[in-house]
Amino acid sequence: MSEPQLQSDPPAGQQGLLPKIAIRNFSARFGQSQVLTGINLEVHACERLAIIGPASSGKTTLLRSLNRLNDLNATFAHDGEILLDGQDIYGDSMDVPTLRRRVGMVYAVPIPLPWSIYDNIAYGLRLAGIKGRSEISVRVESSLRNAVLWDEIKDRLRMPAMNLSGGQQQRLCMARVLALEPEVLVLDEPCSGLDPISTAKIEQALAELKDRYSVVLVTNNTKQAARASDRTAFFLMGELVEVGLTGQVFTAPRHERTGQYITGHFG
Amino acid sequence: MKISQDRVIGWVLLAVAFSALSSLALITTFIFKEGVPIILKQGVGNFLFSNDWYPGEGKFGILAMIVGSLFVTLGAMFIGAIFGFGCAIVLTQFCPRRLVSIIKPAIELLAGIPSVVYGSIGVVILVPFIRDYLGGPGLSVLAASIVLGIMVLPTVTSISVDALQAVPRAYREGSIALGATQWQTTWMVVLKAARSGLVAAFILGMGRAVGETMAVIMVAGNTLEIPLGLTSPVRTLTSNIALEMGYASGAHRQALFATGVVLFVIIMVLNTIALAVSHSKAAGGRR
Numbered sequence: 217m218s219e220p221q222l223q224s225d226p227p228a229g230q231q232g233l234l235p236k237i238a239i240r241n242f243s244a245r246f247g248q249s250q251v252l253t254g255i256n257l258e259v260h261a262c263e264r265l266a267i268i269g270p271a272s273s274g275k276t277t278l279l280r281s282l283n284r285l286n287d288l289n290a291t292f293a294h295d296g297e298i299l300l301d302g303q304d305i306y307g308d309s310m311d312v313p314t315l316r317r318r319v320g321m322v323y324a325v326p327i328p329l330p331w332s333i334y335d336n337i338a339y340g341l342r343l344a345g346i347k348g349r350s351e352i353s354v355r356v357e358s359s360l361r362n363a364v365l366w367d368e369i370k371d372r373l374r375m376p377a378m379n380l381s382g383g384q385q386q387r388l389c390m391a392r393v394l395a396l397e398p399e400v401l402v403l404d405e406p407c408s409g410l411d412p413i414s415t416a417k418i419e420q421a422l423a424e425l426k427d428r429y430s431v432v433l434v435t436n437n438t439k440q441a442a443r444a445s446d447r448t449a450f451f452l453m454g455e456l457v458e459v460g461l462t463g464q465v466f467t468a469p470r471h472e473r474t475g476q477y478i479t480g481h482f483g
Numbered sequence: 484m485k486i487s488q489d490r491v492i493g494w495v496l497l498a499v500a501f502s503a504l505s506s507l508a509l510i511t512t513f514i515f516k517e518g519v520p521i522i523l524k525q526g527v528g529n530f531l532f533s534n535d536w537y538p539g540e541g542k543f544g545i546l547a548m549i550v551g552s553l554f555v556t557l558g559a560m561f562i563g564a565i566f567g568f569g570c571a572i573v574l575t576q577f578c579p580r581r582l583v584s585i586i587k588p589a590i591e592l593l594a595g596i597p598s599v600v601y602g603s604i605g606v607v608i609l610v611p612f613i614r615d616y617l618g619g620p621g622l623s624v625l626a627a628s629i630v631l632g633i634m635v636l637p638t639v640t641s642i643s644v645d646a647l648q649a650v651p652r653a654y655r656e657g658s659i660a661l662g663a664t665q666w667q668t669t670w671m672v673v674l675k676a677a678r679s680g681l682v683a684a685f686i687l688g689m690g691r692a693v694g695e696t697m698a699v700i701m702v703a704g705n706t707l708e709i710p711l712g713l714t715s716p717v718r719t720l721t722s723n724i725a726l727e728m729g730y731a732s733g734a735h736r737q738a739l740f741a742t743g744v745v746l747f748v749i750i751m752v753l754n755t756i757a758l759a760v761s762h763s764k765a766a767g768g769r770r
Contacts (some may be wrong), residue, residue: 221684285660290579327653328674339663339671408533 242296264431266445274454283319296459320393324405326385328377359395517739543738551717556627567639575647578619594637602701619714622704635688686757696721
């Protein structure tokens with residue numbers, strides 16, 4: 217739907233570089249139901265891309281395709297390709313656990329594993345082959361700082377993660393992804409169940425991280441997309457309607473449906 | 484009118500419910516009343532830790548049977564746990580759910596086969612095999628362990644499957660999204676989260692192995708000696724009661740009830756542990 221040359225320019229300094237993620241003519245279906253059709257979209261290095269759209273528009277499926285989490289569903293099938301740094305993530309040479317470490321995912325509902333706060337973060341590090349206790353401790357602390365959670369829980373690292381509040385759990389889930397130092401951070405409506413203060417903290421964390429990561433943020437909250445992204449893509453019924461600089465999409469959308477969705481006429 | 488009818492039905496149902504409980508109470512009092520005096524007369528230490536079982540001379544020491552039960556149960560649980568847990572892990576983690584709903588009831592069907600059938604198959608196939616290839620009389624600890632191991636499979640498997648299925652799917656996804664393989668996720672997340680249920684499955688299977696009688700009598704050999712190895716014949720606590728109760732009288736009969744008391748205590752302890760473990764999971768698991 218959107219011709220590549222119509223896509224807005226990447227942030228200054230990134231022109232001419234390979235996009236971090238390039239989604240080329242990507243379609244996905246579960247069994248008989250087509251969920252995504254012919255998506256062409258690029259995510260540049262160090263940019264925050266928001267994906268908005270009404271329910272069942274394929275946003276989550278697209279996110280879960282980026283780290284091949286859809287593979288867990290036996291009925292999932294896809295066409296087209298997704299390139300991470302130019303390499304097809306569905307290609308044979310792609311090591312899937314490594315891919316999932318490079319493309320870190322935060323879910324809508326925070327799901328801490330039933331262990332302590334510390335172990336929740338250390339788990340991923342140990343899986344990645346990091347053995348040294350001191351290095352793990354250092355990365356646990358820095359990731360909790362990056363997720364704006366450290367000050368609240370620094371004395372309680374051995375406490376069960378289940379005892380944290382919902383907002384804290386969500387930031388813990390973010391911290392355990394950040395600890396792996398991913399290249400891309402994908403978030404699936406990370407604030408849907410959270411209070412405004414927790415939401416603000418997560419947005420603050422995203423803003424502080426944008427220099428280091430590409431961020432793909434799926435959100436149902438158009439205001440959040442406007443606040444916390446550089447570019448915005450609008451999805452409808454499994455198709456990409458338009459993508460552009462966030463300011464332009466929100467003030468002068470090219471498509472009628474985008475404007476209607478943003479102003480709350482449907483969705 | 485209506486109220487009194489309800490009340491009558493209520494009383495009847497209560498009486499029915501209590502009849503089961505009262506038979507438990509009756510059995511318990513009876514075996515303790517019959518068994519405990521002779522234990523005290525022999526001396527607890529003498530009864531439990533002496534190997535002299537000569538009913539004719541009034542000597543009742545059940546050490547050989549305790550050791551026999553221990554050996555056979557451990558052997559059975561070694562086999563039952565490996566196959567039971569293995570089966571449960573494969574079914575819940577690596578099979579589509581629809582297949583599980585076919586295979587699990589099939590495994591549970593094993594529990595419906597009468598123990599005398601297991602015993603017969605053991606006598607006809609297993610015992611000659613052990614005699615020919617491993618030596619000894621064939622009737623042995625090993626034969627009893629294998630037969631019992633298969634008999635506890637349905638208990639261990641079905642309780643473990645329930646425990647593993649109770650682990651939220653989201654844990655698996657969360658772990659996989661962090662870069663874990665399926666196997667790492669199973670090992671480090673799912674088994675850990677289901678640990679208390681798996682312990683309960685193991686202990687309940689063990690209770691069944693300790694209590695099983697018929698199949699064991701048929702394949703264990705029943706000699707009154709402390710077994711020296713896997714191919715030695717043994718007599719278990721349950722076999723001892725079943726074999727001698729028919730002709731015992733007086734002190735001999737009391738000594739068999741005393742054996743029953745020991746069994747009763749062992750199984751009560753196992754069940755209490757299983758209950759405590761699965762209860763602690765219900766209280767502390769999901770917070």
